[in-house]
Amino acid sequence: MTDADAAAPPHLLLGSCDYPEHVPQDRWTRYAEQQRSAGLHFVRIAEFAWSRLEPEPGRYDWAWLDHAIEAYHGAGLKVVLCTLTATPPAWLIRAHPEVLPYDEQGRVREFGSRRHYDFASPVYREHSRRVTLAMALRYGRHPAVVGWQTDNEFGCHATSRSYGGASAAAFPEWLRQRYTVVERLNEAWGNVFWSMEYVSFDQIRPPILTVTELNPSHVLDYARHCSSLIADFQREQVEILREMSPGRFITHNFMIFESGFDHYEVARGLDFASWDNYPLGMLEHFAPPGAGDDVKTRYARTGHPDLIALNHDIYRSLASGGAGLGREGRGTPPGMWVMEQQCGQVNWAPYNPLPADGAVALWTAQAWAHGADVVSYFRWRAATMAQEVMHSGLLRHDETEDRGLAEVRALDQSQFPAGDVPARVALLHDYESLWLYDQQPHAAGMTYWAQVVAYYGALRSLGVDVDIVHADADVSAYAVVVAPAITLMSPERAERWTRAVQGGVKLVSGPRTAFRMPGGQTWAAGQPGPLSDLLGVKLLQFDSLRPTLTQDVSGPGGAFQAQTWAESYRLEGAQATYTYAGGPLDGHAAVAAHGNATVIGAHSPDLLRAVLSDVLAGAGVEVTHLPEGVRISRRAGRTLVQNWTTERVTWQDHTLEPVSFEVLAHA
Amino acid sequence: MTDADAAAPPHLLLGSCDYPEHVPQDRWTRYAEQQRSAGLHFVRIAEFAWSRLEPEPGRYDWAWLDHAIEAYHGAGLKVVLCTLTATPPAWLIRAHPEVLPYDEQGRVREFGSRRHYDFASPVYREHSRRVTLAMALRYGRHPAVVGWQTDNEFGCHATSRSYGGASAAAFPEWLRQRYTVVERLNEAWGNVFWSMEYVSFDQIRPPILTVTELNPSHVLDYARHCSSLIADFQREQVEILREMSPGRFITHNFMIFESGFDHYEVARGLDFASWDNYPLGMLEHFAPPGAGDDVKTRYARTGHPDLIALNHDIYRSLASGGAGLGREGRGTPPGMWVMEQQCGQVNWAPYNPLPADGAVALWTAQAWAHGADVVSYFRWRAATMAQEVMHSGLLRHDETEDRGLAEVRALDQSQFPAGDVPARVALLHDYESLWLYDQQPHAAGMTYWAQVVAYYGALRSLGVDVDIVHADADVSAYAVVVAPAITLMSPERAERWTRAVQGGVKLVSGPRTAFRMPGGQTWAAGQPGPLSDLLGVKLLQFDSLRPTLTQDVSGPGGAFQAQTWAESYRLEGAQATYTYAGGPLDGHAAVAAHGNATVIGAHSPDLLRAVLSDVLAGAGVEVTHLPEGVRISRRAGRTLVQNWTTERVTWQDHTLEPVSFEVLAHA
Amino acid sequence: MTDADAAAPPHLLLGSCDYPEHVPQDRWTRYAEQQRSAGLHFVRIAEFAWSRLEPEPGRYDWAWLDHAIEAYHGAGLKVVLCTLTATPPAWLIRAHPEVLPYDEQGRVREFGSRRHYDFASPVYREHSRRVTLAMALRYGRHPAVVGWQTDNEFGCHATSRSYGGASAAAFPEWLRQRYTVVERLNEAWGNVFWSMEYVSFDQIRPPILTVTELNPSHVLDYARHCSSLIADFQREQVEILREMSPGRFITHNFMIFESGFDHYEVARGLDFASWDNYPLGMLEHFAPPGAGDDVKTRYARTGHPDLIALNHDIYRSLASGGAGLGREGRGTPPGMWVMEQQCGQVNWAPYNPLPADGAVALWTAQAWAHGADVVSYFRWRAATMAQEVMHSGLLRHDETEDRGLAEVRALDQSQFPAGDVPARVALLHDYESLWLYDQQPHAAGMTYWAQVVAYYGALRSLGVDVDIVHADADVSAYAVVVAPAITLMSPERAERWTRAVQGGVKLVSGPRTAFRMPGGQTWAAGQPGPLSDLLGVKLLQFDSLRPTLTQDVSGPGGAFQAQTWAESYRLEGAQATYTYAGGPLDGHAAVAAHGNATVIGAHSPDLLRAVLSDVLAGAGVEVTHLPEGVRISRRAGRTLVQNWTTERVTWQDHTLEPVSFEVLAHA
Ligand SMILES: [Zn+2]
Numbered sequence A, B, C: 001m002t003d004a005d006a007a008a009p010p011h012l013l014l015g016s017c018d019y020p021e022h023v024p025q026d027r028w029t030r031y032a033e034q035q036r037s038a039g040l041h042f043v044r045i046a047e048f049a050w051s052r053l054e055p056e057p058g059r060y061d062w063a064w065l066d067h068a069i070e071a072y073h074g075a076g077l078k079v080v081l082c083t084l085t086a087t088p089p090a091w092l093i094r095a096h097p098e099v100l101p102y103d104e105q106g107r108v109r110e111f112g113s114r115r116h117y118d119f120a121s122p123v124y125r126e127h128s129r130r131v132t133l134a135m136a137l138r139y140g141r142h143p144a145v146v147g148w149q150t151d152n153e154f155g156c157h158a159t160s161r162s163y164g165g166a167s168a169a170a171f172p173e174w175l176r177q178r179y180t181v182v183e184r185l186n187e188a189w190g191n192v193f194w195s196m197e198y199v200s201f202d203q204i205r206p207p208i209l210t211v212t213e214l215n216p217s218h219v220l221d222y223a224r225h226c227s228s229l230i231a232d233f234q235r236e237q238v239e240i241l242r243e244m245s246p247g248r249f250i251t252h253n254f255m256i257f258e259s260g261f262d263h264y265e266v267a268r269g270l271d272f273a274s275w276d277n278y279p280l281g282m283l284e285h286f287a288p289p290g291a292g293d294d295v296k297t298r299y300a301r302t303g304h305p306d307l308i309a310l311n312h313d314i315y316r317s318l319a320s321g322g323a324g325l326g327r328e329g330r331g332t333p334p335g336m337w338v339m340e341q342q343c344g345q346v347n348w349a350p351y352n353p354l355p356a357d358g359a360v361a362l363w364t365a366q367a368w369a370h371g372a373d374v375v376s377y378f379r380w381r382a383a384t385m386a387q388e389v390m391h392s393g394l395l396r397h398d399e400t401e402d403r404g405l406a407e408v409r410a411l412d413q414s415q416f417p418a419g420d421v422p423a424r425v426a427l428l429h430d431y432e433s434l435w436l437y438d439q440q441p442h443a444a445g446m447t448y449w450a451q452v453v454a455y456y457g458a459l460r461s462l463g464v465d466v467d468i469v470h471a472d473a474d475v476s477a478y479a480v481v482v483a484p485a486i487t488l489m490s491p492e493r494a495e496r497w498t499r500a501v502q503g504g505v506k507l508v509s510g511p512r513t514a515f516r517m518p519g520g521q522t523w524a525a526g527q528p529g530p531l532s533d534l535l536g537v538k539l540l541q542f543d544s545l546r547p548t549l550t551q552d553v554s555g556p557g558g559a560f561q562a563q564t565w566a567e568s569y570r571l572e573g574a575q576a577t578y579t580y581a582g583g584p585l586d587g588h589a590a591v592a593a594h595g596n597a598t599v600i601g602a603h604s605p606d607l608l609r610a611v612l613s614d615v616l617a618g619a620g621v622e623v624t625h626l627p628e629g630v631r632i633s634r635r636a637g638r639t640l641v642q643n644w645t646t647e648r649v650t651w652q653d654h655t656l657e658p659v660s661f662e663v664l665a666h667a
């Protein structure tokens, strides 16, 4: 970042992830200068460098990293450093094998890749603090260092939970803290059900290897426990960094659709959230049920716009309003970062196609429009070794410039000004609901994310900007609030929602909303429990539909076919706006409206769109019906029009080339 | 049951499964009265209540169950009590972890769901006797208690066999009892084959984790051993109950298509068999290979009539003629019970649709027509906790009456009189054959149950009533005996069949009949070994057909295409009635008749129907060609006509509404 | 073999695998005479006879085998004996459980089938030498014994590698031998990548159970280590046999597409290679990705000609030129044997159809034409016991002659003279490349064997004879050399190829050729590393195509569609002969020619055929465009024309019946 930049109106900045330890030292200055001249301002380094920085217990080798940081600094790059804990070195693991985590089969997960540690391990906690302190002492006040990334991609490769060892050992005490006496746990879990009652907390183990299905309450509490371990683990690092590296931001690079921990809990204490955006791998590997072969083919070289956008919106909203340093001061943007941005083929999906021409630029523009202040490409140069030899970078193995770099270089960053995303719609999100939802799907494919994606996709196809906020957030300022899958309901949450709706917010909730008590049981007085008054209905039936079965629904917006799921309601104040026809639900209410609150019991993307369109219009939110593959997103008073198709598209008066975008200077 | 009932001609009675320990005490009397007023006579309780009845080692808490039983008694309900052993409580497991069973991967199966015990565990045996005695002493002579269910669903969740621990430790001694000297075992198992000969019994372990496929004889004997452990385990309970609870019946609720143990062995000593009938889960989850997506869709809301009927016929015949108490005396019917009858959606299949309107009534009527004297719905009220929150009951979570209860209430029970099923056809069944058959299927999908279902379905489509009897049963009184898959043949069995056929019984056997000796080897003199004379053939070739291959067959009934399997015969007395055309079997006999005996070597449902139709006609058994989805079943001089389709159907002079039945007052 | 035979011009001879220990002694002489009268000359015995030969530790029982060998000898059969080590008996395993191997899940693989040993076990090594010595002493100079088979089917059932126990324990020392200091290992493996650097060799374990994907270099070296263990294991046996059984050949029966060890390393020291040819099981079970349902159906009863031929060509070339004894002397042919030849249905694939009429004869003829000097059918009589009851033999269970025997009996062996396969094309093969290729396929289905089969099949469809030779072999005498998947490239290998091409050999290489350094990393200067000059290209992009995506390619031979894989090149001296159109590779070179060297970057069987056809013509190799299912193979001045279809086929002036062959007396 030049001084000129600092003076200019703030706009999107770029960076890359680099690994000086992977290349000869004679490359460091050259790479840094190339990065800067390509328009990059940031570089993230060192998340896997432990074995190089501490090659033997207690013997640090800082020299090389000193030089590398100097090289970036000399070229005018700002450095994001990482705590080293994602990859404990062999000497630590062989000395303390109890650091290793356990998988869901009860097996020790071995050294030899990454993330091989148990968050609860006291030994590892000590090493984590020690090595974080060492890093912070060495580099915490270095002028090039603007911020920190904790660890790397918590939860990746199903590492949120260790099912043995230290995490298992800590579970009874965590339960004791939560329930005080075991009778309350037995009650909350419904352990009487299959004679599963415990006499003491010490009898309780991780929820694995049971003869048949697990008690979902058991699973839920283990998920909560493990989530809190991650939060604790990170908090220890954050405290050290805050003290030893003043004025620098702290973030973490979260994962696509990662579900293993409560991101709201773990994001607490960070300045802002980052995430790692791999659109093509996401579509092949992480897409929720429902993305069929046709969708995967259509978007094979661009990724699906709504899947990407949903993750942007989650992470933009996750730690917003935190103690970010702001663009002033140390040149650090306040907002969400894409810490790793795909810029060529990845290597970890079943198929790893090349991005379309224009895709890297489109991803960058979309990231901006959804709130990113920095997009940092992964990685500067493609790795020539080990697990990621087939993964691309901005430079090829042979150090020539890859296709992505040409697109990055051609970007006019100034067209992406900083500013707010003017969302008037909030989609409610809650990891505890996710855990419960997916424990007992009842219909294969009926998952939390599938529901969220269906509602979110419907909103985006209507041209609406969306914040993703916690189910307990204050939503009184939104026009419309959508709750696709908030299945866990506390009386407090119900009261908060009720107040918001009474205050004029329009609420649309999906199937199974409020189906569960916070412990995982359902309401003895029927669902939706404490939300019954607000929604004006009681749950009557729920029907789980195999792919070859559908259920007809019709109403003012037309006739639709529910797939996968159909639930019906007894009206207690609400009015049926859509009704089932035929089958066991014939004549039952499928959608019911009760003042500002609407509940949708049937799963049908087209029905969703019809209902949401009406509600949005009623709330005065502008609706724009977009064709397949065209999306609009607004930020800072501008509108980004995106063409995600491989055809030229004319939309309104704009003509967009295949895989391209246009920034309109009005929202 | 009112006195009026007791005096009335005996007919089908109803009940439900209830869980007083799952609801507040203030519900008990109300529920009991609701049950009685809905026309229910029985209630089954307490199979998962151990942790409530013995919350700590040796400290019993009987009070709550005393009250609950009084509540049922007060409402005039008869109580079926369970032994508690399906769910040992946490205190027992943590004190004696060696009670836990091992899975086929050699892993301990953990506490936290149910059925987590090894049948051979000496510690568990002791606790089983102790707690059964305690229950029997407390309630064995209570006037409301009419009978006992042992444990719950033996074998469910693959629990018939523990592959380590006590079951493994007991295996050598079981083998020593069977073979006396290890040389006889080596001979019977053919251990010379791959140098697998043992020098002592102690060297022998459960058949798991071998480098490649297992010796089927090894598998067979481990299955026999584990089956005998279940029988022993139950026998200990039965002995205590017989002594301490005189005049009460003892039964067990067996499982859909459960294959892990010899049901004939385990049923010995029971008064009658019960089973748990979940038609929709059965179709999605337990259906043998061959039920394609079209079948699963057509019957998604009713279940498949023949799959259900087959299970009824198995369990009706399983312990018939036992020491049932009879309707007189304590009001207990003599016959088979459906101990758990689906009455709404289940929760354990990939998809769990709602039953069609009328399905609960149809299932109840069908159960009666196939010999059930009691149908007991699972469960009274839907569970609000733990693993089965998504499962239905007769009452919803909110205690309103669910759809099933309306159908139950509307049933006229008197139209279902007690009496015999007039079957003139016996289908032979044998768990040892099942184990062998499925060890070496040779063609994917060529399973024991797939064969049985094919033959049984053909018979039912011909309107014929069927008994399912053990392959060693006396079948001399039947007109036709069908042996779809009796692959294990002892000389004694062959002699018994031969005598029956010589006595005029017509025999139809399927492929691989008598392929194996009792030890699992095949006959050195060729198949079908000691049955060769009776069938007048020797096996020539067998062909395993991938789904894209078929084999033409033709004969007097027309031309057919064999799928999956085709075997051919050298005629040694028999005559070929159907012959293969084309391919490696060109010109070989596909079906051969030898006096009263017919063998069918080709797998083709249409061919089966053609051959069986001829044989039945020849035996003077009335054949009624029924359209798809229409079935008839006879009992007590009446005929139940069933429409399993969702269309109105006219059959002969009867018009049946979708998913409905009619009871004709003539057989 | 009669004296007449010995005098006759050498031609293909036949044999069978027999198991005297499986049948009563009264059969031995009868079987031997039947074998001889059916035209068989050889019999292989005793590979699973350990428990019969040494029923207790140290107590040998030779008597029965003495008698059996005498019976064969008496009938004029030559005996191939086996070392006994494929099946250690129970007494050995129970006394030394540490002999058992570990699977990829870290579990002990149990006794009860076969191949249950760890090649590195010092205890087992000792027993292996002891029992081999005992056998050699007893029978090594017996006049009937002409040769030895070591063990049986190394690697079968994924037994090449034990992932624990002795193999794991020996790994650090193997690494120390290879790298001397651990820094060199860290460098070669690229362990810096994820902080995976080791401080000492002792810290290194087998590559299993890591949190996420393995370092391919770690996998590669473990594969090398385990391969060397197999070679060592066998070498110990070979040394004993050479000393104690002079003048006898030593071979091993390798497996279809076995990939677990370096066959070139293990074949060293053998006189020739044998293999076990099961064409139908091969197609159902071992076929590389790409053999769709249509292919599996079309060739269900014959197997796929090219898959079989490829294995023949691999094993013919594997140890050719070794110290074979020649047909003179002890009547032993010099060449490759088919040690086990399918002659009826097998029992180990998902479907196990009967061979077509004529298939056994066709397989035998094809084996000859691809270099086999002996074809030995598996097995003489079908087993009546244990794991292979459903497997066929030349005799049925009932000792009648099965269909295969009729075909064998009818063969005129003299039409198959000994002699050379006149291949002018070499296909390069390398197990290290295989291991690397399949570690990181990047596109599901992009495997080493799929690539090899595609190129090999194209060659065979062009009527060309092929040698399969090691990637480091001297290929200067060939006209054309094809390298479908040699992804590992050392500078020495590159130099050898370059010299050959400079010497006039034409080279065609496939995608990913030379992508990797010998340690598993890729070239920092870009691919194809040291082959860049020779090929005149640098790798530009590689694209991984899901099955629903294709990439257009066109050039002089027409327009094609790449599937699964498409890579493009920057031209540095070469000329683009085929170019991509559309998509991210638009306009890039897909096929590039540089003098005698051609590289093909796109995966398309039709494109391969077009390019190869041109190159072959340019090299003066005669090309014959063959229709589907028709193949020609040449040997000893004759041409075998084969019809693998079930239709009559006219090709040139020859009319072939379904599944048949013709031997033309000119090449
Ligand atoms: Zn700037």
Ligand SMILES: [Zn+2]
Pocket: B005, B413
């Ligand atoms: Zn009554």
Ligand SMILES: [Zn+2]
Pocket: C005, C413
């Ligand atoms: Zn000869």
